[in-house]
Structures are given as C-alpha cells and as structure tokens.
Amino acid sequence: MGNLSGKYAIVGVGTSRFGKLQGVSTMGFTLEASKRAIEDAGVPRHEIDGVLVMMPAIMGEQHGWAARVAAYLGVAPTFSATMDMGGATACGSAATAIAAIDAGYCRTVLCCFATQNWPQGVAMQLFGSEFQVPYGDVGAITLMAHIKRRQQHEHGFKDEHYGQIAVTWRQHALLNPDAQMKKPMTLEAYMRSRWVAEPLRLFDCCPNTDGGGAFIVTSMERARDLAKPPARILGAGQSHSSEMIHPRGNDNQPWGGKPAAEMVYGMAGVRPKDLDVAQFYDAFTPRVIHDLVAYGICKPEEVGDFITGDHLSLGGTLPANTAGGLISEGHLSGFGHIREGVRQVRGECGARQVPDAELCLVTGYGGAPHEAPPTVSYSALILGK
Amino acid sequence: MFVIEKPLPRPSEDTAPYWEAAQRGELRMQKCLPCGHIRFPPALLCARCLSEEFEWAQLSGRGTVFSWIVVHQSQHPAFNADTPYNVTIVELEEGARLHTNLVECANEQIFIGMPVEVVFDKVNDEVTLPKFRPRR
Numbered sequence: 001m002g003n004l005s006g007k008y009a010i011v012g013v014g015t016s017r018f019g020k021l022q023g024v025s026t027m028g029f030t031l032e033a034s035k036r037a038i039e040d041a042g043v044p045r046h047e048i049d050g051v052l053v054m055m056p057a058i059m060g061e062q063h064g065w066a067a068r069v070a071a072y073l074g075v076a077p078t079f080s081a082t083m084d085m086g087g088a089t090a091c092g093s094a095a096t097a098i099a100a101i102d103a104g105y106c107r108t109v110l111c112c113f114a115t116q117n118w119p120q121g122v123a124m125q126l127f128g129s130e131f132q133v134p135y136g137d138v139g140a141i142t143l144m145a146h147i148k149r150r151q152q153h154e155h156g157f158k159d160e161h162y163g164q165i166a167v168t169w170r171q172h173a174l175l176n177p178d179a180q181m182k183k184p185m186t187l188e189a190y191m192r193s194r195w196v197a198e199p200l201r202l203f204d205c206c207p208n209t210d211g212g213g214a215f216i217v218t219s220m221e222r223a224r225d226l227a228k229p230p231a232r233i234l235g236a237g238q239s240h241s242s243e244m245i246h247p248r249g250n251d252n253q254p255w256g257g258k259p260a261a262e263m264v265y266g267m268a269g270v271r272p273k274d275l276d277v278a279q280f281y282d283a284f285t286p287r288v289i290h291d292l293v294a295y296g297i298c299k300p301e302e303v304g305d306f307i308t309g310d311h312l313s314l315g316g317t318l319p320a321n322t323a324g325g326l327i328s329e330g331h332l333s334g335f336g337h338i339r340e341g342v343r344q345v346r347g348e349c350g351a352r353q354v355p356d357a358e359l360c361l362v363t364g365y366g367g368a369p370h371e372a373p374p375t376v377s378y379s380a381l382i383l384g385k
Numbered sequence: 386m387f388v389i390e391k392p393l394p395r396p397s398e399d400t401a402p403y404w405e406a407a408q409r410g411e412l413r414m415q416k417c418l419p420c421g422h423i424r425f426p427p428a429l430l431c432a433r434c435l436s437e438e439f440e441w442a443q444l445s446g447r448g449t450v451f452s453w454i455v456v457h458q459s460q461h462p463a464f465n466a467d468t469p470y471n472v473t474i475v476e477l478e479e480g481a482r483l484h485t486n487l488v489e490c491a492n493e494q495i496f497i498g499m500p501v502e503v504v505f506d507k508v509n510d511e512v513t514l515p516k517f518r519p520r521r
Contacts, residue, residue: 129426130394130395130396130397130400131394131400131426131483131484132472132484133392133461134391134392134393134394134508134512134514135472135484135485135486135514135516136391136456136459136461136464136467136470136472136486137472137484138392138459138460138461138464139460139461141460142454142456142472145454146452146453146454146474149452149453149454149497150452150497153452153497194457194458195455195457195458195469196457196458197454197455197456197457197458197472198454198455198457198469199454200454244451244452244474244482245425245426245474245481245482245483245484246482247424247425247426247428247432248432248433249422249432249433249480250476250480250482372426373426
C-alpha cells in the first residue's frame with residue numbers, strides 16, 4: 001500500500017461568521033468560509049481544481065451541491081463531489097483530497113461545508129425512520145443518550161466525568177473570541193442543567209450553529225511557496241458501522257472507530273502518547289469518552305481519572321478541544337476542529353496555544369442516528385508541523 | 386383541544402409485512418432460510434449470508450431491555466404532551482433489537498436487562514405499534 005504520509009498539507013483554513021444567525025443562506029456561509037480559507041492559504045483561485053463539499057444538513061433537493069458551490073466561487077474543478085459522512089466529512093474529505101491529488105486528478109482541493117438551521121428548523125423535527133419516529137424517537141439526540149446509557153452501564157463512568165469535559169471545554173472557549181458560548185461553566189451548573197433526553201443533560205450537548213467552515217489541501221511542494229506554515233497530513237483513517245441495531249447480528253461489535261484509529265496512527269507512524277494536542281469530535285460529551293478509548297489515549301478503566309486529573313486541559317498531558325469544541329465553540333461539523341488543529345501546529349493560537357505543539361489528532365464522527373439501522377462514520381487525521 | 390397527530394409509519398415494499406403482522410397482533414421478522422439469522426430492520430437480503438430466501442417468522446415476543454432513555458425535551462410537537470416518556474431498545478430472545486416504548490411501568494423502574502414482552506398498541510385502523518411491557 002502506498003503511503004501518502006507527509007506528502008500533502010492543509011495550507012489554508014477559514015470559517016464564516018457563525019452562531020445563531022438568521023439572514024445568511026447555506027450557500028452564503030459556504031462561500032464566506034471558502035473565501036476566507038482561500039485567502040488564508042494565499043493560493044490564487046485558478047489553482048483550485050478540486051472541490052469537496054459536505055452535504056448540507058438540510059436534506060432537501062441538493063443535487064449537484066458541490067459543483068454549484070464551485071460555480072459561485074468561479075472555480076471549474078477537475079475533481080469534485082458532495083460528501084455525506086455527517087460530522088466525519090471534514091476529516092474524511094481531507095483523506096479523499098490527498099488520494100485524488102496523488103492520483104493526479106487535481107492539485108489543490110477546497111473542502112468546505114455550511115449549515116443554516118432556519119427556517120428549516122421546524123421541518124427538521126420530523127426526521128427519522130418509521131421504526132423510530134412513531135415511538136417519539138425523533139432526531140439526532142436519542143441515539144447519543146443511549147450511547148451514554150450504555151457507557152455508564154458497561155464502564156461505570158460518572159456524570160461528573162461528562163461534566164468535567166463540558167467545564168474544561170468552556171474554559172478553553174473563553175480564550176477563543178469566535179466561540180459561541182461565552183459564559184463560564186462550573187461543574188455544579190452542569191450537574192443542575194436540565195435533562196434533554198435522560199441521561200443527556202443540556203450541558204452535555206452542543207448548541208445549534210448557523211455557519212460554515214473550509215480548508216485547502218495541496219502538495220508539500222506547493223505548500224513550501226506559500227506564506228503560512230503548512231499543517232502536514234501525516235495520517236488519515238476512517239471506519240463505518242451500524243450502531244445499537246446491527247443487521248448482521250450483535251456478535252463481535254468492536255469499540256467503534258478502532259479501525260480508523262489503527263489506520264491513522266499506522267499511516268503517520270506515531271503512537272497516542274506522541275500526540276501534543278487533540279480535537280475530538282464532540283457534538284455531545286459521551287463522544288469524548290468514546291474517542292479517548294477508541295484512539296488509544298486511555299483504557300476504559302483509566303478514563304475517569306484522566307478526566308478528573310485535568311489531563312485534557314491546557315497545561316495537561318493532552319490538551320484537547322482547545323477552541324472549546326463543538327460544545328462551546330459551536331457546531332462547525334468538525335471543520336472548526338481542523339481549523340484549530342492547523343492553527344495549533346502553526347503556533348497561531350495565542351492564549352490557548354499548546355507550547356511546541358507538533359502533532360495534533362483530529363477526529364470526526366457522523367452519520368444517521370435517526371435512520372434504520374442507525375449508522376456511524378468515524379474519521380481521523382493526524383496533522384504535523 | 387387541537388391535537389397534532391403523531392407521525393405514523395408509511396410502509397414500504399420492505400416493511401409492509403412487518404406492519405401488517407403487527408396489525409394481526411403478531412411480531413414477525415424475516416428469518417433467513419439458509420443461515421437462520423433473524424434480521425431487522427426488514428431488507429431484501431440477509432446481512433450475514435446475503436441470501437434473498439426468507440420467511441416472515443413469528444417471534445416469541447420476549448426480550449430484555451438493552452438500553453433506555455427518557456425524553457424530557459420533545460423534538461416534535463405531537464409528543465409534547467407525553468414528556469417525560471421513555472424510548473427503549475429491546476433485544477429480543479432471537480437476537481434482533483428494535484426501538485420501542487415501554488408501557489405499564491414507570492420510567493424509573495426500567496433497567497438494562499429487564500425482561501419484557503411485546504404488546505400491541507392499536508393506534509388506528511391502519512396502524513398498530515409493537516410496544517413492550519415488563520414480563521409477567
């Protein structure tokens with residue numbers, strides 16, 4: 001198997017304005033984020049010949065979405081696709097981009113996404129399969145509630161563990177001027193926050209966010225002539241599986257994402273303990289606990305002490321979600337995590353910079369929790385200086 | 386009082402026999418003829434062996450709670466009045482799991498591993514929903 005490790009890099013990152021923002025369309029956010037990433041990279045627009053765009057979260061008639069984004073940007077790619085891996089698309093599109101460049105289909109790839117929750121918010125409430133919606137199992141939250149339930153049943157994680165994740169990420173967000181959540185959070189406030197779908201509390205969940213994100217991938221040869229330091233893509237991995245309901249049967253269900261983890265570390269030639277910083281895909285706090293195990297940071301029995309020992313904080317063993325995560329920066333579908341990972345290895349993070357950060361793990365997670373069967377895609381990148 | 390109707394299943398080619406069986410008070414799923422695997426959700430072929438030969442087998446209706454949650458914040462107006470209500474995943478004796486609601490018990494009584502049995506909730510003339518109650 002050919003190894004693409006270190007041959008390609010992310011050379012530009014950007015987000016649109018984001019938050020609870022009506023008045024800007026999904027296309028508008030996509031264009032805004034893409035323009036900022038292109039400017040951050042400093043590549044002339046005519047060099048972008050690959051365009052990968054995450055399928056908009058509003059599942060309407062969006063055929064040809066990627067090509068239309070390209071057209072509005074004045075770009076005519078020789079490689080382009082609309083990708084649907086949910087929150088795994090950010091890392092997954094980087095993996096696809098380097099394969100496409102290596103194959104000779106294109107040289108410089110724009111990867112981007114946006115979400116506008118209004119006015120589709122009402123219609124969104126109805127989404128789900130015929131085997132879930134009639135039971136009041138509507139939307140994306142209930143599967144994550146089941147995941148937390150099973151985590152606590154099988155491994156005894158306490159609510160305080162989930163809460164400390166939320167508290168730590170909020171501390172990080174307070175150092176991020178773009179973050180959507182701006183008020184400090186205590187563990188007591190977390191424990192008092194109301195149930196959304198028990199055992200998920202309000203503070204276990206990320207906010208709804210309107211906005212977009214983008215990044216540019218190209219070769220190291222090209223990257224060397226650009227103004228900002230490149231974030232080399234050292235490793236990429238993905239895996240896909242059913243969740244809770246398994247058409248093939250319940251036996252031998254591995255800890256989800258482990259194949260993605262093996263692939264990303266194997267390609268990069270590094271081990272978990274080599275990481276300096278991490279950005280875990282955290283639409284909900286149970287995701288972080290899951291990834292700590294899936295990506296070999298902790299064994300399940302070590303997770304609790306790792307969290308309460310503050311190892312995930314700036315200054316800890318593995319500072320994580322340094323911009324505040326989806327939970328406190330805002331739900332940018334993992335594109336915000338890639339932006340933060342790139343900025344960490346570039347040394348651009350100011351007050352939340354991890355000193356001498358060289359290796360950053362970024363994870364992705366997404367899928368269709370509301371469908372029959374629920375399925376999940378896991379993806380990951382390792383970025384290096 | 387204005388009542389918003391709850392969204393109900395719209396059966397497809399794959400799923401219609403499941404819902405028709407429920408209307409007769411039967412819990413049926415596809416049993417693969419060559420390998421014996423009981424599969425859910427309904428599909429053209431067996432995910433274990435890819436055979437397209439199956440029968441709609443009647444199941445025992447017995448299972449245990451695999452996971453359960455309680456919805457406090459409704460995601461659809463038709464369910465607002467029901468909160469807090471449980472959404473439960475039951476693992477049937479035959480191995481397959483499905484989403485459902487537990488009835489005839491308080492949410493606080495539910496636990497993983499609780500033995501349950503199927504009951505049939507006739508919503509209207511067209512739709513009956515399999516639900517589960519603590520096994521007697």
